[in-house]
Amino acid sequence: xxxxxxxxxxxxxxxxxxxxxxxxxxxxxxxxxxxxxxxxxxxxxxxxxxxxxxxxxxxxxxxxxxxxxxxxxxxxxxxxxxxxxxxxxxxxxxxxxxxxxxxxxxxxxxxxxxxxxxxxxxxxxxxxxxxxxxxxxxxxxxxxxxxxxxxxxxxxxxxxxxxxxxxxxxxxxxxxxxxxxxxxxxxxxxxxxxxxxxxxxxxxxxxxxxxxxxxxxxxxxxxxxxxxxxxxxxxxxxxxxxxxxxxxxxxxxxxxxxxxxxxxxxxxxxxxxxxxxxxxxxxxxxxxxxxxxxxxxxxxxxxxxxxxxxxxxxxxxxxxxxxxxxxxxxxxxxxxxxxxxxxxxxxxxxxxxxxxxxxxxxxxxxxxxxxxxxxxxxxxxxxxxxxxxxxxxxxxxxxxxxxxxxxxxxxxxxxxxx
Amino acid sequence: xxxxxxxxxxxxxxxxxxxxxxxxxxxxxxxxxxxxxxxxxxxxxxxxxxxxxxxxxxxxxxxxxxxxxxxxxxxxxxxxxxxxxxxxxxxxxxxxxxxxxxxxxxxxxxxxxxxxxxxxxxxxxxxxxxxxxxxxxxxxxxxxxxxxxxxxxxxxxxxxxxxxxxxxxxxxxxxxxxxxxxxxxxxxxxxxxxxxxxxxxxxxxxxxxxxxxxxxxxxxxxxxxxxxxxxxxxxxxxxxxxxxxxxxxxxxxxxxxxxxxxxxxxxxxxxxxxxxxxxxxxxxxxxxxxxxxxxxxxxxxxxxxxxxxxxxxxxxxxxxxxxxxxxxxxxxxxxxxxxxxxxxxxxxxxxxxxxxxxxxxxxxxxxxxxxxxxxxxxxxxxxxxxxxxxxxxxxxxxxxxxxxxxxxxxxxxxxxxx
Numbered sequence: 001x002x003x004x005x006x007x008x009x010x011x012x013x014x015x016x017x018x019x020x021x022x023x024x025x026x027x028x029x030x031x032x033x034x035x036x037x038x039x040x041x042x043x044x045x046x047x048x049x050x051x052x053x054x055x056x057x058x059x060x061x062x063x064x065x066x067x068x069x070x071x072x073x074x075x076x077x078x079x080x081x082x083x084x085x086x087x088x089x090x091x092x093x094x095x096x097x098x099x100x101x102x103x104x105x106x107x108x109x110x111x112x113x114x115x116x117x118x119x120x121x122x123x124x125x126x127x128x129x130x131x132x133x134x135x136x137x138x139x140x141x142x143x144x145x146x147x148x149x150x151x152x153x154x155x156x157x158x159x160x161x162x163x164x165x166x167x168x169x170x171x172x173x174x175x176x177x178x179x180x181x182x183x184x185x186x187x188x189x190x191x192x193x194x195x196x197x198x199x200x201x202x203x204x205x206x207x208x209x210x211x212x213x214x215x216x217x218x219x220x221x222x223x224x225x226x227x228x229x230x231x232x233x234x235x236x237x238x239x240x241x242x243x244x245x246x247x248x249x250x251x252x253x254x255x256x257x258x259x260x261x262x263x264x265x266x267x268x269x270x271x272x273x274x275x276x277x278x279x280x281x282x283x284x285x286x287x288x289x290x291x292x293x294x295x296x297x298x299x300x301x302x303x304x305x306x307x308x309x310x311x312x313x314x315x316x317x318x319x320x321x322x323x324x325x326x327x328x329x330x331x332x333x334x335x336x337x338x339x340x341x342x343x344x345x346x347x348x349x350x351x352x353x354x355x356x357x358x359x360x361x362x363x364x365x366x367x368x369x370x371x372x373x374x375x376x377x378x379x380x381x382x383x384x385x386x387x388x389x390x391x392x393x394x395x396x397x398x399x400x401x402x403x404x405x406x407x408x409x410x411x412x413x414x415x416x417x418x
Numbered sequence: 419x420x421x422x423x424x425x426x427x428x429x430x431x432x433x434x435x436x437x438x439x440x441x442x443x444x445x446x447x448x449x450x451x452x453x454x455x456x457x458x459x460x461x462x463x464x465x466x467x468x469x470x471x472x473x474x475x476x477x478x479x480x481x482x483x484x485x486x487x488x489x490x491x492x493x494x495x496x497x498x499x500x501x502x503x504x505x506x507x508x509x510x511x512x513x514x515x516x517x518x519x520x521x522x523x524x525x526x527x528x529x530x531x532x533x534x535x536x537x538x539x540x541x542x543x544x545x546x547x548x549x550x551x552x553x554x555x556x557x558x559x560x561x562x563x564x565x566x567x568x569x570x571x572x573x574x575x576x577x578x579x580x581x582x583x584x585x586x587x588x589x590x591x592x593x594x595x596x597x598x599x600x601x602x603x604x605x606x607x608x609x610x611x612x613x614x615x616x617x618x619x620x621x622x623x624x625x626x627x628x629x630x631x632x633x634x635x636x637x638x639x640x641x642x643x644x645x646x647x648x649x650x651x652x653x654x655x656x657x658x659x660x661x662x663x664x665x666x667x668x669x670x671x672x673x674x675x676x677x678x679x680x681x682x683x684x685x686x687x688x689x690x691x692x693x694x695x696x697x698x699x700x701x702x703x704x705x706x707x708x709x710x711x712x713x714x715x716x717x718x719x720x721x722x723x724x725x726x727x728x729x730x731x732x733x734x735x736x737x738x739x740x741x742x743x744x745x746x747x748x749x750x751x752x753x754x755x756x757x758x759x760x761x762x763x764x765x766x767x768x769x770x771x772x773x774x775x776x777x778x779x780x781x782x783x784x785x786x787x788x789x790x791x792x793x794x795x796x797x798x799x800x801x802x803x804x805x806x807x808x809x810x811x812x813x814x815x816x817x818x819x820x821x822x823x824x825x826x827x828x829x830x831x832x833x834x835x836x
Binding site for chain 2 (some may be wrong): 070071072073074100103104105136137139140321322325326328331334335337338339341342343344346348349350363365366367368399405406407408409410413414
C-alpha cells in the first residue's frame with residue numbers, strides 16, 4: 001500500500017509567502033533537483049515491517065546547513081549531525097524511523113557515528129560527509145545489526161526518479177498517514193532554480209515518537225554563511241511556528257543540501273521565497289496529518305509592536321489546550337484567546353484587542369460584539385480555519401499553525417502498547 | 419440535591435505539609451472559625467437555577483490578605499478586590515458564580531464596585547470593607563438587576579452553622595461535582611487556633627469558565643506584613659502548583675480573613691503549617707474534581723540546585739499534554755518527561771536523571787532500566803499516582819499536582835452550548 005501524498009491545502013490559509021508568483025509547483029520530491037538520488041527500504045526497525053531506512057545522496061560534497069532541536073535533551077544523531085555539518089558541507093543524509101536513538105548515552109553517540117561511517121563506506125566518501133537522522137522510540141538502543149545488514153541494500157536502492165523520492169519520503173514516516181514531499185521551480189528575470197523536500201510529522205501512537213524531520217535540497221548556488229541564514233529564516237517562520245501538541249522533541253532536525261548546479265539562479269529574494277514556500281507546505285502537511293487532527297487553524301496575531309511579541313502571543317494561544325479544544329468544537333471562544341495571551345508575559349492593552357474568527361469580529365476593544373454565534377461557528381467548521389487577533393498597537397504580525405485538540409488525540413497518546 | 423463534599427485523599431500523596439501532627443481536621447467549613455457567618459442563595463445568574471451568590475462575613479473589619487491572578491487580562495472584581503484589601507483589612511467577601519465580570523471594560527469595574535457597595539449597605543459597613551469575587555462566563559456584562567434584588571436575601575441568609583458554610587461553598591461552584599471545604603484546628607504548646615476555607619475549581623463545561631477561587635478564614639491573631647507573607651507562601655506551594663489544563667484564568671483569587679479572636683494562638687510555624695495544609699487540601703480537591711479528571715498525579719522533581727529550578731521543571735512536565743495523556747493511560751513514558759524538562763530552559767544533565775513511577779525506577783542516569791512494564795503500569799493505575807524525578811544535582815525539590823488528560827476533558831471543552 002502506498003500512502004497518499006500530502007496536498008497543498010496550506011495555500012488556502014494565511015501561511016507561507018504571500019506572493020507565489022515566481023513559483024511553479026513540481027511533481028516529484030527531492031529527485032526533482034538535478035543530481036539528487038534517493039532510496040527507501042525495510043531495515044526491520046519498525047515492528048510493522050514497513051520501510052524504515054532512507055537515504056538522500058547528492059553524489060559529491062555540497063553546501064549544507066542544519067537546524068536541530070533546542071531541547072536540552074538532544075538525541076545522539078542531532079549531536080553528530082551538527083558535528084558533520086559544522087564545516088558547511090555534506091554529501092548524503094541517512095534517516096531511520098522506528099528508533100530515535102535518544103536518551104541512549106554514549107552508546108547512542110557511537111551508534112550514530114557508526115551509521116554515518118557505514119553509509120560513507122558504501123558510498124565511497126568520508127564519514128563526516130554523511131548526516132544521520134533518527135526518529136522513533138526514546139530510550140532504546142539502536143539495533144545496529146539491522147543497520148549494518150541494511151546499508152548495502154540501501155545504497156543499491158538509490159535512484160533519481162520520482163518513485164525513489166517517494167520511497168525515501170515513505171521510509172521516514174511513523175504514524176503519519178500520508179507522505180509529505182513538495183518541490184517548486186523558482187524563476188525570475190535573473191534565472192531559475194529548484195527547491196524540494198520531504199518531511200515526517202509528529203504523530204505518536206507509539207510512545208515518545210515526537211519528532212519532525214525534514215530534508216531539503218536545491219540546485220541553487222548557495223553556500224557559506226548565507227545558506228544557514230536562509231534556512232534559519234525559513235524554519236523560523238514555518239517549522240518553528242507549528243504546534244500539534246506544544247511538546248518539543250529530542251530529535252527535530254531540518255537539513256538543507258544545496259548542489260549549486262543551477263547555472264543561472266534567480267535572485268536571492270526569490271530563492272528565499274521558494275525555500276519558505278516548500279518549508280511552509282511541509283510544515284502545514286505535518287500539522288494536517290498530526291495525530292487525531294481534524295482541522296488546521298492559522299492563528300495570526302497582528303497589530304503588534306514587534307514580530308517577536310506577535311509570535312510569543314500567538315504561541316501562547318496555540319499552546320492552550322482550551323483554545324485548541326474550542327477550535328475542535330468550532331467554538332468562537334475569544335475569552336480563551338485573551339486569557340492565554342494574558343499569561344504570555346508580553347505587554348498589551350486588553351481594551352484595544354479585536355478578535356476575528358473566520359472573518360467575523362467576535363471581540364472589539366476587549367469586549368464581546370453582538371456577533372451571530374451560529375455564523376461564527378460555521379466559519380470555524382471547515383478543515384482549514386483562520387483566526388485573527390489585532391492588538392491595535394503596531395504593525396507587526398506572526399501566524400502560528402496548530403492542530404485542534406481532539407478526543408482521538410488523547411486516546412491515541414494515552415496507552416502504551418505493552 | 420446536595421453535592422458531596424470533597425475528601426482528604428490528598429494525604430495519600432506527597433503533597434502539602436509532611437508533618438500534620440499539630441493539626442486536627444474539623445467538620446464544617448468557614449463557620450468552624452468563631453465569629454464567621456456564611457450564606458449562599460440563588461440570584462439567578464446561573465442558567466441552571468442553582469445557588470450562585472455567596473457571602474462570608476466576619477462581623478467587623480479584620481486583618482485580610484489576597485492573592486489574585488497574574489494574568490494581564492485581569493477581571494474587574496480582581497482589580498477591585500486588590501483595591502479594597504490594599505489597607506490590609508476587610509470584613510466580608512461576596513462571591514458570585516455564573517458570570518466572571520471579565521473583559522467587560524469600565525462597566526465591569528463599576529459593576530464590581532457597586533456590588534461591594536450594595537453588600538456594605540446591607541451589612542452596615544464601608545464599601546471598601548467588602549471584597550467582590552466572580553467566576554463564570556467571560557465577556558458578558560453582569561446582570562446587576564439580579565444582584566441588586568438578591569443582596570438583601572443574601573444578608574438575611576447569613577448564619578454561623580455548618581449548613582451555612584455548605585451553602586456558601588455550594589453557591590460558588592460551577593462545573594465542580596463536589597463542594598470543597600476544609601477546616602483544621604492547629605495546636606501546640608503555645609496554644610491553638612482554627613483555619614478553614616472553601617474553594618471552587620477549574621472545571622469548564624460552559625465556555626471560558628476557568629477560575630479557581632478560595633476564601634480562607636482563621637481566628638489566628640495575624641495582621642500586618644506577616645499575613646500576606648504567610649498567605650503568599652502557602653499559595654506558592656499549593657494553589658500555584660496545581661494544573662488541570664495549564665490554562666491560567668482571568669479571575670483566580672485567594673482571600674484570607676484573620677479575625678484574631680484566638681486568645682492563646684499556636685506558634686507562627688504551626689499556623690503556617692495549618693494554613694498550608696488547608697490550602698493543600700483545597701488545591702488537591704480542585705485537581706481531583708477537574709473537568710474530565712480520572713486521576714491525580716503528584717510529580718516531584720528533586721535533586722535540584724534550587725526549589726525554583728525544581729518547580730520550573732515540574733511545571734514543564736505537568737504542562738505537557740503528552741505527559742498528562744500518558745498518566746491517563748498509566749504509561750510509564752519517561753521519555754516524555756525528559757523531553758518536557760529539556761524544553762524548560764533550566765540547566766540539568768540528562769545523564770544524571772533518575773525517574774521513578776509509583777516507586778519503580780524506569781530510568782537511571784538518563785537511559786532506560788530493565789523495568790517490568792506491567793508492574794510500572796500497575797503502579798500508575800490508581801486514582802492517586804506519584805512520579806519522582808531526581809536530577810542528581812542538589813537537594814531541593816518541588817511537587818506539582820496535575821490532572822490526567824482524558825478524552826472526556828476534550829469533549830467537555832470543545833463544544834459551545836449554543
